Amino acid sequence: MSERGQDKRYLLSTLVAVAGVNPITFNSWRQRNGLFPWSLKAKGWKQYSASDICVAYCVNGLIKSGCTAQFAVDAAMMLLPRFEEMWTSDSVEAFDNCIALISIIDHGSSDKSNIEIDIEFHDPSKPILEIIRGRLGWGTAQIVDLYDVMLNVIRSLKALQPETVMTPEETRSFVFSSLAKAIAETRTDEED
Structure with missing residues (x-):
């Protein structure tokens, strides 16, 4: 939903403040681990959506719980489409199955590049033991x-009251209203 902030764009300073990470660390995740690969090629100021902020928040949380940076970035980037769906949907069904079980599937090889990340989404009313039962061998x-991540991001954004970059529609509206105001003032000055 746009009123929840998905249409708004935030600057890097806001993203790192909400995610609780140092800008140098964040840039390391981008350059070394592939977080937001589109942002490496973008020129000028980088702008991030609320979903992007949720992903960075998850990366930081996964790393703090002992995951490697590469695993955290890969897993969190897999959550990005789900965050985008939750932010843009007008339906409460978007919040069904918002518990993400992130598992490592090791195919038995000594080559660690053969490890696969699996994400299953579950209903929040389901008991945690029921969710992880049968998956402990996978190396959960x-x-x-995800809902809790979104709430924490919303609270942090409200507390920071960040400056946001205007959406294209807001920019057009601002430019046209400013132009109309300037023309009206010019006509008034000419008449006097």
């Missing part, structure tokens, strides 16, 4: 409550 890494 984390359980992430």
Whole structure:
């Protein structure tokens, strides 16, 4: 939903403040681990959506719980489409199955590049033991409550009251209203 902030764009300073990470660390995740690959090619000021902020928040949380930076970035980037769906949907059904079980599937090889990340989404009313039962052999890494992540991001954004970059529609409206005001003032000055 746009009123929840998905249409708004935030600057890097806001993203790192909400995610609780140093800008140098964040840039390391981008350059070394592939977080937001589109941002490496973008020129000028980088702008991030609320979903992007949720992803960075998850990366920081996964790393703090003992995951490697590469695993955290890969897993969190897999959550990005789900965050985008939750932010843009007008339906409460978007919040069904918002518990993410992030598992490591090791195919038995000594080559660690053969490890696969699997994410299953579950209903929040389901008991945690029921969610992880039968998956302990997979090497379950984390359980992430996406709704809780969103709430924490919203609270942090409200507390920071960040400056946001205007959406294209807001920019057009601002330019046209400013132009109309300037023309009206010019006509008034000419008449006097």
